[in-house]
Amino acid sequence: RKPWTVPMLRAAKADGRKLAMLTCYDAGFAHAVEAAGIDLxxxxxxxxxxxxxxxxxLPVTVDDIAYHTACVARGLQTALLVADMPFQSDASPTRALDAATRFLQAGAGxxxxxxxxxxxxxxxxxxAREIPVCAHLxxxxQSVLRLGGYRVQGRDEAAAAKLLDDARAVADAGAELLVLECVPSAVASSISAALDIPTIGIGAGPQCDGQVLVLHDMLGLAGGQRRPKFVKDFLAEGGSVVGAMQAFAAAVREGSFPGPEHSYA
Ligand code: KIV
Ligand code: NA
Structure with a gap:
């Protein structure tokens, strides 16, 4: 496999190739991600x-993300590594540049x-300063205090229209990838059709250009927390960690995950 580069993302969308993305926090799981052929x-x-x-x-710091980025980067060969900008690290352009520079120097792409x-x-x-950006709408x-909890967004017509406007705006601003989290499938579908950068869904239905899940969730390790509707435990069918990741990637690429039971109408 060729290592992923940023320009390959738009090309994958143009070719109709769905992207499989997982979260990862250390080198051991990075090796598993590589063995399974996960893209991002x-x-x-x-x-x-x-x-x-x-x-x-909210408690996650720039130091935390830099540390885990370095740990994962040492285990990756081909997957494209995306590092989250933690709470308020992107509150101003110069602050964001400092944090993002650290993440790229730690191995993020x-x-x-x-x-x-x-x-x-x-x-x-x-x-403008050569740092590729993935947007997230x-x-x-990180808005949990204002929102008062974790719920589906873009349910009414006005909110859906606002989401589409925001999606166009982040793409116009130069984002090369867009994560859509917990939005009705039809809304994610029209956003995906409107943009030429790939959308990566989590609880956003099957029409996105790729899917992402939190590693622990897809391995059935969600712990005490209530399991969100969009999560599937792939370890049950995959039989091993690498097998679970392979099952996830295959289901994303053939379009069988997420199903209606993992999506919001
Ligand atoms: O932090 C995270 O794992 C994420 C994904 C759920 C998209 O932002
Ligand atoms: Na995040």
Whole structure:
């Protein structure tokens, strides 16, 4: 396999090749991700919950993401590594540049930023300075205090229209990838059709250009937390960690995951 590069993402979408992405936090799982042929790896700030045991992603720091990015990068050969910008590390362009530079120097190929609005300026600033950006819209977990919980976004017509506007805006600002989290399938479908950068869904239905799951969730390690509807335990059918990852990638590529039972109408 050829190592993934940023320009290959748009090409994959143009060819109709679906992208399989998983979160990953250490070298051991990075080796498994490579063995399974996963396309993209996310150093998610979900590590605040699944690795550190917090109740949200807000306590995660730039040092935390830099550490886990370096750990994962040592185990990767071909997957494209995306590092999450943790809470408020992207509050201003210069702050974001400092954090993103650390992540790229630790081995990331791209950074992920939640939201549009004031983040559009940050995306433009990073892209102009040679830092590839993945956007993230819909349910943005760093907004949990304002939202009051984790729920599906873009349900009514006005909210769906706003999501489509924001998706166009982040792509215009230079984002090369867009994660859509917890949005109705039809909304994610029209956003995916409107953009030429790939969309990666999590709880966003089967029409996205790729899918992402949190590693612990797809291995059935969600712990005490209630399991969200969009999660599937692939370990049950995969039989091993690498097998679970292979089953996930195969299901994403053939379009059988997510099914209606993992999606929001
Ligand atoms: O932190 C994370 O794992 C994420 C994914 C759920 C997209 O942002
Ligand atoms: Na995240």
């Amino acid at each position: 790896v996310l150093i998610g700030d979900s590590l605040g919950m699944v690795v550190q045991g917090h109740g949200s992603t 791209m950074v992920k930023i939640e939201g549009a609005g004031p983040k559009l300026e940050v995306i433009r600033y990073l892209v 819909g349910l943005t977990p």
